[in-house]
Amino acid sequence: MKKGLFIVLEGPDRCGKSTQAALLKSWLEELGCEVVVTREPGGTYLSEKIRRILLDPKSNIEPMTELFLYETSRIKHTLEKIIPALKAGKVIISDRYTLSTTAYQGYGRGLDLKTVETLNRIATLDLKPDLTIVFDIPDRVFAQREHLRNGRDRIEREPDIFRRRVNRAYKLLARRPGITRIDAGRPVGTIQADIRARVQKILSAKK
Numbered sequence: 093m094k095k096g097l098f099i100v101l102e103g104p105d106r107c108g109k110s111t112q113a114a115l116l117k118s119w120l121e122e123l124g125c126e127v128v129v130t131r132e133p134g135g136t137y138l139s140e141k142i143r144r145i146l147l148d149p150k151s152n153i154e155p156m157t158e159l160f161l162y163e164t165s166r167i168k169h170t171l172e173k174i175i176p177a178l179k180a181g182k183v184i185i186s187d188r189y190t191l192s193t194t195a196y197q198g199y200g201r202g203l204d205l206k207t208v209e210t211l212n213r214i215a216t217l218d219l220k221p222d223l224t225i226v227f228d229i230p231d232r233v234f235a236q237r238e239h240l241r242n243g244r245d246r247i248e249r250e251p252d253i254f255r256r257r258v259n260r261a262y263k264l265l266a267r268r269p270g271i272t273r274i275d276a277g278r279p280v281g282t283i284q285a286d287i288r289a290r291v292q293k294i295l296s297a298k299k
């Protein structure tokens with residue numbers, strides 16, 4: 093089924109995912125690839141609607157409801173956007189995917205990790221990225237970026253303890269087999285060069 097390339101960027105809030113996704117997209121386009129940048133939750137009409145519900149500070153959502161909303165958004169995103177893009181031979185760069193649910197709803201909210209990972213598998217039809225990059229930011233940088241928090245969305249309004257749990261979770265997840273850890277405490281260009289080198293390797297192996 094898969095012809096394209098599926099790249100996922102992961103990490104805590106404000107670790108630099110959007111910045112790096114845009115730079116990666118322009119480089120891949122220069123190489124002649126057709127690139128789709130997308131995000132979770134979101135990426136389709138329905139999934140963006142679910143995103144709005146999830147991020148609305150007025151939504152009162154208990155952890156298990158939150159988990160299912162993320163997974164519902166994900167099923168639609170996988171079926172309507174990711175799989176068709178891959179079938180068409182495109183490169184799809186997703187800002188967040190299943191690891192975010194493991195970090196935020198599993199480690200952050202304290203939901204059973206097996207349940208989270210089972211639902212992750214169901215919601216993606218077991219579709220695995222070709223490359224998952226976790227942006228690992230040093231605690232010092234994490235603290236500096238906290239002041240950029242605008243507190244407008246429901247997740248951003250969570251207390252520090254929740255945010256620190258998620259950050260710690262990513263440090264663990266970055267060490268899982270099959271995950272590429274990037275030190276995201278460095279300058280934008282240095283990080284991008286690292287990412288391009290990883291992607292280049294996969295592109296060369298595919299030829």
Ligand SMILES: Nc1ncnc2c1ncn2[C@@H]1O[C@H](COP(=O)(O)OP(=O)(O)OP(=O)(O)O)[C@@H](O)[C@H]1O
Nearest residue numbers: 104105106107108109110111112276277278279280
């Ligand atoms: N390597 C870097 N060094 C210094 N500042 C950076 C770096 N990468 C990104 N930034 C800055 O940090 C902030 C967050 O970056 P960005 O929006 O790319 O992160 P994000 O992971 O997409 O965040 P969010 O979770 O809010 O979507 C921005 O102000 C950006 O300019």
Ligand SMILES: [Mg+2]
Nearest residue numbers: 109110111187
């Ligand atoms: Mg972003």
